[in-house]
Amino acid sequence: MIPEIGLFALILGLAFSFVLASVPLLGSYKNHSGLMQLAKPAAIGQFLFLALSFACLIYAFTVDDFSVKYVASNSNTQLPMIFKVSATWGAHEGSLLLWALILTTWTLAVSLFSKPLPDSLNSRILSVLGMVSIGFILFILLTSNPFERLIEVPTEGRSLNPLLQDIGLAIHPPVLYMGYVGMAVAFAFAVAILLEGKFEMAWARWAKGWTIVAWAFLTIGIALGSWWAYYELGWGGWWFWDPVENASLLPWIVATALIHSLSITANRGSFQSWTLLLAILAFSLSLLGTFLVRSGVLTSVHAFTTDPSRGVFILIFLVIVVGSSLSLYASHAHKVTKRKPFNPVSKETLLLLNNVILMAMMATVLLGTLYPLILDALGLAKLSVGAPYFNSVMLPLTIPLALFMGLGFATYWREDNSKRLLQRLWLPAVSSLLIAFLIPLLILPEFSGLAVIGLLMSSWIAFSALHWLLKENSAGLVKPSFQKIGSVMAHIGFAVTLTGITITSIYSxxxxxxxxxxxxxxxxxxxxxxxxxxxxxxxxxxxxxxxxxxxxxxxxxxxxxxxxxxxxxxxxxxxxxxxxxxxxxxxxxxxxxxxxxxxxxxxxxxxxxxxWIWLGSILMALGGVITLLQRRKNSAVKNTIQSQAEKTA
Amino acid sequence: MKKQMIPLSLFAGLVIFLAIGLTLDPKEVPSPLIGKPAAKFSLERLYSETAFSPSELKGQPWILNIWASWCVSCRQEHKLLVNFSKQNSTTIVGLNYKDTPEEAKAWLKELGNPYQITVQDPKGRAGIDWGVYGVPETFIMDANGIIRHKFTGPLTKDRVKNQLLPLLKQLENERTAVQG
Incomplete structure (x- = not known):
């Protein structure tokens, strides 16, 4: 009975998604506030029914209801209770239901905390999120129903893969999905902006807050996965460039670029079209990752049991979501773009350069991940692309990334003077050179050129970030804002991770x-x-x-x-x-x-x-969240926009 | 309009590859052994103390299925093999790979035995000659003892219906053609 309630709740949830996807959107075109106000109850209803459905599935696991096929194939009576619960999302069907639940949670949060946005924009964002929900819930109902019953009820279930009987893996997927799905908010925002036809600076600030939260979840999710692989797989590696790992790294790279691009749009009111493209891309790559993992087109140690009908469904879904949003982008993006002049020596230039480098990184990872598939599709060869490729292309890209990152801290918006820039930078430059040469010479077991490069990059980032924070505060008059502290912390986190990667790779x-x-x-x-x-x-x-x-x-x-x-x-x-x-x-x-x-x-x-690799990731995520805290202090002075955005943190 | 079209066109190209990718099976790795004579081995049978070697099966097509009781996906494939053996007369030889006789026997007792002949390869020696790099793997030999096909990973209903059965039919035809 309970599993049927779960299925029924899922169908009711779908009904709410249909309302959410259509009525507020219609309201926004008719300028009918009653229709637009339906968004909130629809989002609440959608969330409640998905939560009920998911609770029913967890219940079926906790009482060992092996008449449910999904429970019978993923759990057994000997499993400790905590792993019975986590087995709920241990395989394809349940994890997809969790995806959908998390999507409705984000949707609910957007419907509650979006006062700074005009009603029409807000309704459109929620409608787009509703459309994404429809896709996912239909995917579950049509190809991957977790509530399917067995006619012959087995007395004992099959166990969860022992690799997955681990606390690290019990929490890893939900955290990662929070990140993946959170990108849907920025995506819906971008689509809504394109429909709206204008892009105000305050709206970019709103979107930045949401993107940072999703990005922080993604950061922690990836780090958890890496940590789990390290202690559980037994060979001491922490990153394998496996297609599934890459699938999580791709949206992370794009989200990182997106946060910085949103920051330009929010502060300077330019780069709108680039920001929107990144927002569409971040979520598209989350979906592409889902496709790669669940359709079976690539082999991976993490791959779920595959089924071609699922692959076809996701591909169609991907084509609809990404195809329509990119078409919208192609036809509408020029409307929202504003050009504002800036000097070649300016923060804008450096942020833009790093955005380009991040995109190049994304493209190389994507190419490496898809290369076996492309060659196979062309009938040329069967092969796999491994760590040597990724390592040799990522290193040369990381060097300029680190260089520009440090420079970006010291540079002013709009225009700067290269001579004065040098004056501001000599201290971090000299200190990082000292660190980079002295540590390998004096402390590390042997001198290595790569170690010098790695340490130079990370200390350069850390010192210029710290310098930026302290210099402003040298008089001791102004307390640095949370925004600044968080940003410095996140960048130092990156430097810490980089240091860990450098030293572990060379001296293990x-x-x-x-x-x-x-x-x-x-x-x-x-x-x-x-x-x-x-x-x-x-x-x-x-x-x-x-x-x-x-x-x-x-x-x-x-x-x-x-x-x-x-x-x-x-x-x-x-x-x-x-x-x-x-x-x-x-x-x-x-x-x-x-x-x-x-x-x-x-x-x-x-x-x-x-x-240090994981410690740095924690600092990055924490730093990201701290940048949002700042807004609470200023909310009285600035408008409500910030107070709304930070509540989501 | 022109510049903004770039992402869309790149995406269109990607979709084409993804769609083709869906029709392919990445687990299907071509084996260099195909077209070569089956590797020789002489291994002890599971249920008697006599040895078996592939030359005994000369003159008929046969199937070599490599499995182990510790292998999870073998369990998935096993039911299918049991059904297959009931409906087809082709000889299936089971090569029990890196396993103990007790566990292998217990497994066959529990799940049914599709094999006419089961041999043991506790150290995985024969497995090396056959280029085994993951169980289960299934090799198809023709009447002359030449390896004609290799399935990596578990057999599925699809693979049996669309690949295995047509191939066996073809091998049977080849054999009767030679004899006739």
């Missing part, structure tokens, strides 16, 4: 060794002593638990317990690494195969600064 040590009980292996100052491997049974899996003592310079440091788990429901063994984490390095131990007598193959890794 990885050894696969054969160890018998009592034997040791030395890496730098660390000695790993293999004590033994014991068998144990926990909840729903059997484990071989290794015991390894680690000594630093002969002094006991810690004991690590890497595991090899065999889950009862699936015979595939899983690796749980033993990790000793510190800010400056991780020690990473994974059990390999059992060799003869008591010996095991063991993978030992020393990973300097790897934590």
């Amino acid at each position: 040590i990885e050894k696969d060794v054969r160890l018998e009980p009592g034997q040791s292996y030395q890496i730098n100052q660390y000695r790993f002593e293999f004590v033994n491997v014991k068998q144990k049974q926990v909840d729903n899996y059997l484990a071989s638990e290794g015991h390894i003592k680690v000594y630093e310079d002969g002094i006991p440091l810690t004991e690590l317990h890497p595991e090899k788990r065999t889950y009862l429901s699936q015979a595939m063994p899983m690796t749980e690494a033993g990790i000793d984490a510190q800010l400056s390095r991780d020690l990473f131990v994974a059990l390999g195969e059992k060799l003869d007598n008591q010996a095991w193959s063991v993978r030992l890794q020393y990973k300097p600064f790897v934590r």
